[in-house]
Each structure stands twice: as C-alpha cells, then as structure tokens.
Amino acid sequence: MNLKFVKIMTLLAVIASTGVAGKLFHEHRSFREPVVAGEGLSSVKKLGDYSKSVAGTINDANVYIFDSGVPGGAILIIGGTHAEEPAANVSAQVFTENLRVTQGRVIVINRINTSASTCTRLGEAYPRFFHVKTPWGTKKWRMGDRTANPLDSWPDPEVYIHYPSGQNLAYMDVRNLNRNWPGRPDGMLTERTTFAAMELIRAEKADLTMDFHEAELEYPVENTIVTHQRGNEVAAMTSMMLTSQTFDVPIGMEFSPTALHGLSHREIGDHSDAVSYLAEVAEPMLDRIRGITDEELLMSGRDRFVMKAGEHKLLYAPIDEKGWPADKRIARHVTTVMTLLQVHNMLHPDRAILVEGIPSYAEMIEKGVGAFLHDPSAAPKGRVFYD
Amino acid sequence: MTMFHHSMLVLLCIVLAFGVAKKFRLSTELSMFAAALAALAAHVALPKGADPRSVLSLPEIVRHVVEGACTYYDVCLIFLTATYFMTLYKQAGGVAFIVRRIVGAFHARRFVCLVLLTFVMLIPGAITGSGATTVLTVGALVGSVLAAMGVSEDRRTALIFLLAAMSAACPPINLWAMMAAAGANMPYVGFGLPLALLSVTGALFSTFWLAGRGRPVELEKALADLPEAPAAWTWLRAMFPFVVLIGLTLAGRAWPFSFPILGLPLVFMLSAVATALVSPVRLRLLEVASTTVHNLLGLVGIMVVVGILNQAMTLTGARGLLSLAVVTLPVTVLFAALWIILPASEGVLQYAVAPLFGVPLIMLFNMLGLNPVISLASWAVMWPLGDCLPPTAVVGRAAVMELGYTGDYYRGFVRTALVPMLVILAMCTAVMIYSRELGALIGG
Amino acid sequence: MDSVTLSTVVMVLYYCINAFFLVAIVAGFFRTRNAQEAVLYGIMMVPFVLRMLRLK
Structure with a gap:
C-alpha cells in the first residue's frame, strides 16, 4: 500500500476520532447539573467561603444551608465523594430539593469532588451520563471517576503519603477524596478540598456528618453504616431500626478502623467535634466481575455475572433478577439519614435536628426517586443552582 | 443467547x-x-x-476507543522520560565511563560485583514500581558489565529481564499490590517484608543461577572491548544526574508535606537537564527525543493499544467473564493454576490485571480465611514475570532493545529465563498456600 | 512562592513535557518509511493531543 496514502488516512482517522471523542469529553466536563433547591433553603455558600485554599477551583462546590432559625444541632450531608457512585450525589440532592428544617440546621454538599465528576474512570467503560425519569421529563447527571480529574490535579506522586499520618497509599489515591481527610490548605486539590470541608464542619459546629457511598458486592464493607467510635450508639440503633422496620436487605454497622487513615469516618471524627458516619449500599456496576457495562446496568443494578458470583457465595450482599435499582439505593441512603437523625434527636434532645419534606422509603420505592426531583425550567430563578 | x-x-x-x-x-x-x-x-x-x-451510538464507540488509548498515558510518559534521560546519558559517554570503572574495580571479585549489580538493578524499579524503567535506566549499563564478565548474550538478557521484574516487585513501590489494595480498600501496609523477601531472594537466585559461574575477567581484553568514555568524565560528573534523580525522588518521601509533588516524568526530565549540564560532549536534545520516541514506539504503542483493548473488553463484558472464570475456579485448582494465570494475564493486559484479578482474589482469599496481605504480595511478585510474555512482553522487549540482543526471543532469551522464573513462581505459590502461617510468623 | 503556585508551575511543566514528546511523535510520523509504524505513531499521538487540548 502506498505510504503517503496510509499516512493521510491515519492522520484523518486521528483527527476525526480525537475530534469526535474530544467533543464528547468536552460536553461531559462542561455539563452543569441543575439543582432546584427546596423551599427551606436559607443560603448557598461556596466551599471556598470556608477556606481560600479551594476558592475559584473546580472543587469550589455549592454548600446548601437549611437553617431553621431555631436553636438545635447541625448535620453535614456529603454527596459525590466518589463520582462513580451516583446514588451518593443523587441522595444528597433529594435532600437539597425537598428539605424543610424546623429545628437546627442541615448543610448539604451534592458534589464535594466536582473534579472527579468531569471525567469517567479510565479502562472502566462507564457511560458519560446517567438519567432519572421524572413526571416532567428526564433529569441528567454526569457519571464520574473515583478520583479527581488529572486535568485538575497533575502530576501524581510515585506514592501518595497521607497527611498527617504519613501512611503510604497508591499514587492515584492523592486524587481520591476519601483518602485525603482531614486535608491541608497547601496540598494537592483533593487535600485542599477536604481541608475546606473540615473548616466548614468546624465553623458551622456540625454535630454529625454523613458521607454517602456505594460499593461492589464483592467488598465486605457493604450495606452498612461505618461510624467513628463516638457514633457507636446512634449507628447501632439506626441499623437495628432500619433492619427491623424498613429495609428488606439488612443494614449493618461497623467501626471505623483506627489504622486506616484518610477516610471521612475516621478523620472527621478525630479532627473535629462532629461524629462522622459513612453509608454504603450495593452497586453491581462497581464489581470487576460484572458483564456488559452501560447505563442500564448502572441504573438497574442487575447483572448476570454478579448473580453467578453470588451463586458461588462470593458476595457480601444478596442479588437476584431484581438487581439493585438506583431508586432502592438512593432510598436506602436517604432513609438512613432520616433514621440517624431520629436516633440522634432521641439521644441528644438539646442538639435536635428536625426536618420535613423528605419522602419515605416506601414512597421512593413506589413512585421512584424522580418523583421527588423538580423541574428547573418551571422553578423560580432564585432557586435554581448548578453543581 | x-x-x-x-x-x-x-x-x-x-x-x-x-x-x-x-x-x-x-x-x-x-x-x-x-x-x-x-x-x-x-x-x-x-x-x-x-x-x-x-x-x-457510533460516537460513543469512538469515545471508548479514544478513552482506552489514554488509560496508560502516565506510564507512557514515565517510559519516554526515563529513556530520554538514559539515552542522553549514554550519548554523553556516562554509561561507558561507569562500566569501565566497575569492571576495573571489581574484575577480580565476581561475587561482590554480582551482588552490587543486583542491587543497582533493584533500586530503580523499587522506587518507581516499573520494571521497564529499570531496564531503560540501568539495563544497558549492567548488561555491558555482565558482557565484560563473560556472561553470554542469552543469559545476560534473561538476567536483565528477571532483575527488572524483581525490581518492579521490590518494595517500597509495587504497583500491582498498590492497585489491588486500593481497589479492595486495603491500606498499603504490611507488604514491605513479604515483598522484599520474595523479590530479593528471586533476584539473587536469578543472578547467581545465570551469571554465578564464568571465566575470570581478563581486564585488558574487557577494557579494550568496551567503548571509550570522553576523557573529561569524572565520578563527580557521572554521579551528578543520578544524585539529582535519587535526591528529588527521596526528597519527596523525606519531606512529603513541604516538598512539591514532582512526579517521576519531571524528575527524569530534570535528571536529563543535569546530564546535559555535565556532559563533556555537545548533546542534540531534539534529535535524542526523536530517537527515544522511535525506540519506544513498540513499547509505548503497546501500552496505548492495551488500554483500548481493556476498555473494549470491559464494555463488552469479556473482562468480567475472565475475572469471574478465575474466581469461580475451585480453590485447589486456583492454587495450582495461579502461577500460570497471573503472568499470562500480565502479558495480555499489563497493570490492568491487578485490579481485575487482584481485587476479586483478595475478597475470595479473605473469605477463605487466608492472609490477604501475604497472598497479594506473592501474586504481586508473580505478575511482573509475565512481562516477557506475549502479546505485550513490555519489559522483555525493552531488555532485548536495550541490550541489542540478536538471538531468538523465545528459544534463546525466554528459555534461558525459564528456570529462575519457575523457581520464583514455585516460591510465591508456596508462600500463597501457607499465607496464614507466614502471616502469623512475620506479622503481615 | 507558595506551594499551591508551585504545584501550578509543576503542572505547566508537565504540559511542556507533553508538548515536547508530541512534537517528537509527530516528527516520527512524518519521518517513518514504514506504513505500520505510521499507523502506530498515529494511535500513539491521540492521548498526547487530548492532554495538550485539556480534553482528557
């Protein structure tokens, strides 16, 4: 074959493929997720308002504050730590869009690691977006990566050394938000992000924090609440109540290991007065043994390969034909926080946090989560924000 | 269907x-x-x-191909910058100078010389986690010394590959263990001792098996066969680029919270600048970059293509099927087959195998009550041995390229490496089977 | 210079390294006399171009 011809064709193919893919990458990175804040919203701050270290960066996330004006406690709800776990940020958004607080304060961050949501995880063949059906149309979000985008944090070290413990972790964990708590003001982007979040927790005098996650079914820390040792009682009672009264698949409770550093459930509790909790729910698309990877799997949570592994007793969560639909995963997270607050209020009445407007587990399962997400085009302008 | x-x-x-x-x-x-x-x-x-x-849609398929091509971008950048640095160093005459000095000093003490060379080979991979980096930085240098010591072409190429593989496995940085541990949410703690025991034993065994015996070095003849170094070279000049390399890498470890994160590619480029500064001969920097890219075309090309293949396999469920097939094997079969499965899969997918097989295997071994740290350490020493296997054969090909090997790849080089490889694999398999007992013994 | 600015400088240097090798890859593409090598240079170019354009 003529060399010149091959070169011209190759060049055209490179230009065409980088052009097509580049356009899709750009569309993904620049897509803005509309949020219709609930009526009870008091103010929207930026993470950068709490620490200059993150101001103006891609991780200068919206901080939605719902203040009842009545003295009580405060909770920080964190979504989007790992942007490849969509039930986390949508659960946070269910609070942002529906919340009314009658005592104390609720603070919500839908996307704490926005950078991670601007690219998908290399080699995992994820879809770029995911959608939820609502009564008024379809709502769209960015599907993301476990770690921040290298375009925002480059280079990685050969080995990531956690501050302040000095623990060695894999190099890419320098961009993994849940290995960077409590952070530092002059570190890499994710370290600065967690530092700003710690400043928020301290400034707002949060009593408790909840960090939403999803986990592969092969992973032992599954369908559970991981708690700092100071949250022992609240987490145990929450887990018991949810398992006996609400959830078909039990939710467990376990302590944050003291030897594993950088995680929210360990470091927030160690470096502030807040009691830190983290909730995990099963997401089959995170399993390495999964089959075809697409949005359908992400949202239905149904996978035959994962089911096969279940038959071989290799999983820590049950799975059948019904899968683990996103509605169920989100409903579990939302209801876990509601029950956690109920127990917290019972044990700490002086620091109570009373909320309204949040759908029940049964409502979310029956109507779908989309029924509780609002149409940005029909909402008053002052209540639409973008993450 | x-x-x-x-x-x-x-x-x-x-x-x-x-x-x-x-x-x-x-x-x-x-x-x-x-x-x-x-x-x-x-x-x-x-x-x-x-x-x-x-x-x-078609645009999404194109997106998957292009996204896959980016998977190993960081690794490719390390390969390119490391090779660029060493190519400059070689062209400046630094390699020739060091080899001549080592041969001159140690020609009569084979044992000491071999132990020294083994550790020289282990260091780059131990601090970078990459066997290819070892070959591309010190492989040619050590290969030249081995040639001067009378080690045959087959044996020295096999040895360079094996030492590179063991250097990648050697702590503190073992990328396979790190990636699998990160995937399984395990801290990278407790791996140092088992990895060091396995990799250093494997490296020393390989060295003495392949180069332990040989005729004494005839100094005059050996020096006459080696290329001359420009007269202006001194130890001070020769060490300066390596001092920059090791200094910057260690500074990041010693003062992790005050020293900026430079990353290996920049460290290699700064070492390249240091080489240009001390070189007694004029170096053509752009021309060397072109040569570097051309020499690495196969190596970097295969990493880019493996990324695309991995993405395609993930999208289609083929990757999951392979992973499922491995973890659903009966345990005895798994014990008996991992020594083949792990290197063979490394040959196909490179580092992607660590999370692919490593994570489900960790979960499985955990469930079986075996020690996951010791087991993962043993797999993390088996994986790099697959880097001479087709279709990628990244480190094997790098060794062949750096040493200018002229023999048959499989019947010469791979066959020669087979005995030490099998011994290392057997040692790792035993460690995996007795991981519980060893864990109790060494606290992994 | 504070450490955040220093990190930004390091990142800029990485774009320079990326550009340096991209130029070498493009030069190799035009220089090669081998059709298969040309195609491989083309594939190899992709991640470097996307990083240069800050798209991936």
Whole structure:
C-alpha cells in the first residue's frame, strides 16, 4: 500500500476520532447539573467561603444551608465523594430539593469532588451520563471517576503519603477524596478540598456528618453504616431500626478502623467535634466481575455475572433478577439519614435536628426517586443552582 | 443467547481477529488494535442476552476507543522520560565511563560485583514500581558489565529481564499490590517484608543461577572491548544526574508535606537537564527525543493499544467473564493454576490485571480465611514475570532493545529465563498456600 | 512562592513535557518509511493531543 496514502488516512482517522471523542469529553466536563433547591433553603455558600485554599477551583462546590432559625444541632450531608457512585450525589440532592428544617440546621454538599465528576474512570467503560425519569421529563447527571480529574490535579506522586499520618497509599489515591481527610490548605486539590470541608464542619459546629457511598458486592464493607467510635450508639440503633422496620436487605454497622487513615469516618471524627458516619449500599456496576457495562446496568443494578458470583457465595450482599435499582439505593441512603437523625434527636434532645419534606422509603420505592426531583425550567430563578 | 454467550463470542472474536491480523503480517501492536475493534464490532452486532441494554451510538464507540488509548498515558510518559534521560546519558559517554570503572574495580571479585549489580538493578524499579524503567535506566549499563564478565548474550538478557521484574516487585513501590489494595480498600501496609523477601531472594537466585559461574575477567581484553568514555568524565560528573534523580525522588518521601509533588516524568526530565549540564560532549536534545520516541514506539504503542483493548473488553463484558472464570475456579485448582494465570494475564493486559484479578482474589482469599496481605504480595511478585510474555512482553522487549540482543526471543532469551522464573513462581505459590502461617510468623 | 503556585508551575511543566514528546511523535510520523509504524505513531499521538487540548 502506498505510504503517503496510509499516512493521510491515519492522520484523518486521528483527527476525526480525537475530534469526535474530544467533543464528547468536552460536553461531559462542561455539563452543569441543575439543582432546584427546596423551599427551606436559607443560603448557598461556596466551599471556598470556608477556606481560600479551594476558592475559584473546580472543587469550589455549592454548600446548601437549611437553617431553621431555631436553636438545635447541625448535620453535614456529603454527596459525590466518589463520582462513580451516583446514588451518593443523587441522595444528597433529594435532600437539597425537598428539605424543610424546623429545628437546627442541615448543610448539604451534592458534589464535594466536582473534579472527579468531569471525567469517567479510565479502562472502566462507564457511560458519560446517567438519567432519572421524572413526571416532567428526564433529569441528567454526569457519571464520574473515583478520583479527581488529572486535568485538575497533575502530576501524581510515585506514592501518595497521607497527611498527617504519613501512611503510604497508591499514587492515584492523592486524587481520591476519601483518602485525603482531614486535608491541608497547601496540598494537592483533593487535600485542599477536604481541608475546606473540615473548616466548614468546624465553623458551622456540625454535630454529625454523613458521607454517602456505594460499593461492589464483592467488598465486605457493604450495606452498612461505618461510624467513628463516638457514633457507636446512634449507628447501632439506626441499623437495628432500619433492619427491623424498613429495609428488606439488612443494614449493618461497623467501626471505623483506627489504622486506616484518610477516610471521612475516621478523620472527621478525630479532627473535629462532629461524629462522622459513612453509608454504603450495593452497586453491581462497581464489581470487576460484572458483564456488559452501560447505563442500564448502572441504573438497574442487575447483572448476570454478579448473580453467578453470588451463586458461588462470593458476595457480601444478596442479588437476584431484581438487581439493585438506583431508586432502592438512593432510598436506602436517604432513609438512613432520616433514621440517624431520629436516633440522634432521641439521644441528644438539646442538639435536635428536625426536618420535613423528605419522602419515605416506601414512597421512593413506589413512585421512584424522580418523583421527588423538580423541574428547573418551571422553578423560580432564585432557586435554581448548578453543581 | 445469554450475556455469557455474548461475552464468550466477543472473546473469541478478539482471539480470531488477533490471529488473522498476525497472519497478514501486522505488528503485535496493530494486531491487538484490530482485536479491540473486532470486539467492539462483535458487541454491536451480537445479541446481548435477556436483559434490556442501553443504546451504544457510533460516537460513543469512538469515545471508548479514544478513552482506552489514554488509560496508560502516565506510564507512557514515565517510559519516554526515563529513556530520554538514559539515552542522553549514554550519548554523553556516562554509561561507558561507569562500566569501565566497575569492571576495573571489581574484575577480580565476581561475587561482590554480582551482588552490587543486583542491587543497582533493584533500586530503580523499587522506587518507581516499573520494571521497564529499570531496564531503560540501568539495563544497558549492567548488561555491558555482565558482557565484560563473560556472561553470554542469552543469559545476560534473561538476567536483565528477571532483575527488572524483581525490581518492579521490590518494595517500597509495587504497583500491582498498590492497585489491588486500593481497589479492595486495603491500606498499603504490611507488604514491605513479604515483598522484599520474595523479590530479593528471586533476584539473587536469578543472578547467581545465570551469571554465578564464568571465566575470570581478563581486564585488558574487557577494557579494550568496551567503548571509550570522553576523557573529561569524572565520578563527580557521572554521579551528578543520578544524585539529582535519587535526591528529588527521596526528597519527596523525606519531606512529603513541604516538598512539591514532582512526579517521576519531571524528575527524569530534570535528571536529563543535569546530564546535559555535565556532559563533556555537545548533546542534540531534539534529535535524542526523536530517537527515544522511535525506540519506544513498540513499547509505548503497546501500552496505548492495551488500554483500548481493556476498555473494549470491559464494555463488552469479556473482562468480567475472565475475572469471574478465575474466581469461580475451585480453590485447589486456583492454587495450582495461579502461577500460570497471573503472568499470562500480565502479558495480555499489563497493570490492568491487578485490579481485575487482584481485587476479586483478595475478597475470595479473605473469605477463605487466608492472609490477604501475604497472598497479594506473592501474586504481586508473580505478575511482573509475565512481562516477557506475549502479546505485550513490555519489559522483555525493552531488555532485548536495550541490550541489542540478536538471538531468538523465545528459544534463546525466554528459555534461558525459564528456570529462575519457575523457581520464583514455585516460591510465591508456596508462600500463597501457607499465607496464614507466614502471616502469623512475620506479622503481615 | 507558595506551594499551591508551585504545584501550578509543576503542572505547566508537565504540559511542556507533553508538548515536547508530541512534537517528537509527530516528527516520527512524518519521518517513518514504514506504513505500520505510521499507523502506530498515529494511535500513539491521540492521548498526547487530548492532554495538550485539556480534553482528557
């Protein structure tokens, strides 16, 4: 074959493929997720308002504050730590869009690691977006990566050394938000992000924090609440109540290991007065043994390969034909926080946090989560924000 | 047709397309690229089972190909910068100077010389986690010394590969263990001792098995055979670029919270600048960059293409099927087969195998009550041995390239490396089987 | 210079390294006399171009 011809064709193919893919990458990175804040919203701050270290960066996330004006406690709800776990940020958004607080304060961050949501995880063949059906149309979000985008944090070290413990972790964990708590003001982007979040927790005098996650079914820390040792009682009672009264698949409770550093459930509790909790729910698309990877799997949570592994007793969560639909995963997270607050209020009445407007587990399962997400085009302008 | 059939057929298409492309005399890299495209075509064309599936548009398929190509971008940048640095150093005459000095000093003390060379080889991989970096930085240098010591071409190429593989396995940085541990949410703690025991034992055994015996070095003849170094070279000049390299790498470890994160590529480029500064001969920096890229075309090309293949396999369920097949093997079969499965899969997918097989295996071993740290350490020493196996053979090919090996790749080089490889694999298998007992003994 | 600015400088240097090798890859593409090598240079170019354009 003529060399010149091959070169011209190759060049055209490179230009065409980088052009097509580049356009899709750009569309993904620049897509803005509309949020219709609930009526009870008091103010929207930026993470950068709490620490200059993150101001103006891609991780200068919206901080939605719902203040009842009545003295009580405060909770920080964190979504989007790992942007490849969509039930986390949508659960946070269910609070942002529906919340009314009658005592104390609720603070919500839908996307704490926005950078991670601007690219998908290399080699995992994820879809770029995911959608939820609502009564008024379809709502769209960015599907993301476990770690921040290298375009925002480059280079990685050969080995990531956690501050302040000095623990060695894999190099890419320098961009993994849940290995960077409590952070530092002059570190890499994710370290600065967690530092700003710690400043928020301290400034707002949060009593408790909840960090939403999803986990592969092969992973032992599954369908559970991981708690700092100071949250022992609240987490145990929450887990018991949810398992006996609400959830078909039990939710467990376990302590944050003291030897594993950088995680929210360990470091927030160690470096502030807040009691830190983290909730995990099963997401089959995170399993390495999964089959075809697409949005359908992400949202239905149904996978035959994962089911096969279940038959071989290799999983820590049950799975059948019904899968683990996103509605169920989100409903579990939302209801876990509601029950956690109920127990917290019972044990700490002086620091109570009373909320309204949040759908029940049964409502979310029956109507779908989309029924509780609002149409940005029909909402008053002052209540639409973008993450 | 079920999703199992779908993914199996996609795997079959990958194998067929690779075979056909090879038959048409396409290079390994382009054959793998063709296999990845065939996987995507088969995925679109074949029924996908009973469950509903999302629509996959043509632009999205293109996006997956391009995204896959970016998977190992960071590794490629390390390969390019490390090789650029060493090529400059070689052209400046630094390699010739050091080799002549080592031969001059140690020609009469073979044992000391071999131990020294083994550790020289272990250091770059131990601090970077990359066997290819070891070969590309010190491989040619150590190879030249081995040649001067009378080690045959087959043996010295095999030894350079084996030491590079063991250097990649050597702590503190073992990328396979780190990636698998990160995937399983395990801290990278407790791996140092088992990894050091396995990799250093493996390295020393390889060295003395392959180069332990040999005729005494005839100094005059050896020096006459070695290339001359420019007269202006001194130890001070020769060490300066390496002081920059090691200094910057260690500074990041010693003062992690006050020293900026430089990353290996920049450290190598700064070492390249240091080389240019001390070089007694004028270096053509741009020309060396072109030579570097040309020499690394196969190596970097295969990493880019493996990324595309991995993405295609993940999208189509073929990767999951392989992973599922491994973890659902009966335990005794798994014990008996991992020593083949791990290196062979490394040959196909490179670092991607660590999370692919490592994470489900950690979960499985945990469930079986075996020690996951010791077990993962043993796999993390087996994986790099697959870097001389087809289709990628990244480190093997790098060794062949750096040493200018002229023999037959499989019948010469790989065959020579076989005995030490089997001994290391057997040692790792034993450690894996007795991981519980060893864990109790060494506290892993 | 504070450490955040220093990190930004390091990142800029990485774009320079990326550009340096991209130029070498493009030069190799035009220089090669081998059709298969040309195609491989083309594939190899992709991640470097995307990083240069800050798209991936």
